[in-house]
Amino acid sequence: MTPLPPRLAQIAALVPPRASVLDVGCADGELLRFLRETRDVDGRGLELDPARVSQALAHGLSVVQGDADRDLADFPDQSVDIAILSDSLQAMRAPHRVLDELLRIGRRAIVAFPNFGYWRVRLGLFASGRMPVTPSLPTSWYETANIHLCTIADFRGLAAARGYRVESQAYLAGDRAVRALPNLRADHALFVLSRG
Numbered sequence: 001m002t003p004l005p006p007r008l009a010q011i012a013a014l015v016p017p018r019a020s021v022l023d024v025g026c027a028d029g030e031l032l033r034f035l036r037e038t039r040d041v042d043g044r045g046l047e048l049d050p051a052r053v054s055q056a057l058a059h060g061l062s063v064v065q066g067d068a069d070r071d072l073a074d075f076p077d078q079s080v081d082i083a084i085l086s087d088s089l090q091a092m093r094a095p096h097r098v099l100d101e102l103l104r105i106g107r108r109a110i111v112a113f114p115n116f117g118y119w120r121v122r123l124g125l126f127a128s129g130r131m132p133v134t135p136s137l138p139t140s141w142y143e144t145a146n147i148h149l150c151t152i153a154d155f156r157g158l159a160a161a162r163g164y165r166v167e168s169q170a171y172l173a174g175d176r177a178v179r180a181l182p183n184l185r186a187d188h189a190l191f192v193l194s195r196g
Contacts, residue, residue: 025088
């Protein structure tokens, strides 16, 4: 099995053996495949892109094509141990509703997203006056699926306003863990949430 990229490896480390998992925005199923082979999870996925769904199905994964903004309502309450949303929050039309659905479907939710408060993003915007392109935000503003960019501080505020319990949080800058000033120094954030 090919090693996972650091951000996906960090998510995988939070999933206990034999857990039931729903990976929303699962792409080609790389994380689900890893969890199935290393943690014996009962994993399912939801992916918008039909080509990526086909790739996941070719690996024997249980993935359906669907839009998280609309189709999460079809999943039963508390039907999985963990619902995962990795690098897709910023592409949701209604992120707060998607998070509500994740916590309705799963006992916990793992949410990872690029941090728009990262110092390189801030500096790029300040210096050029244009929306920056970074490794975490790799496409130009007019080509990106990202419609709701947020900072770590924004996400914490949303979690508090919606009454989510933050069970744990982690921050990365590239492959390195960030401990101090994450809203400024981390290009990526990961939260484990449950109902408050």
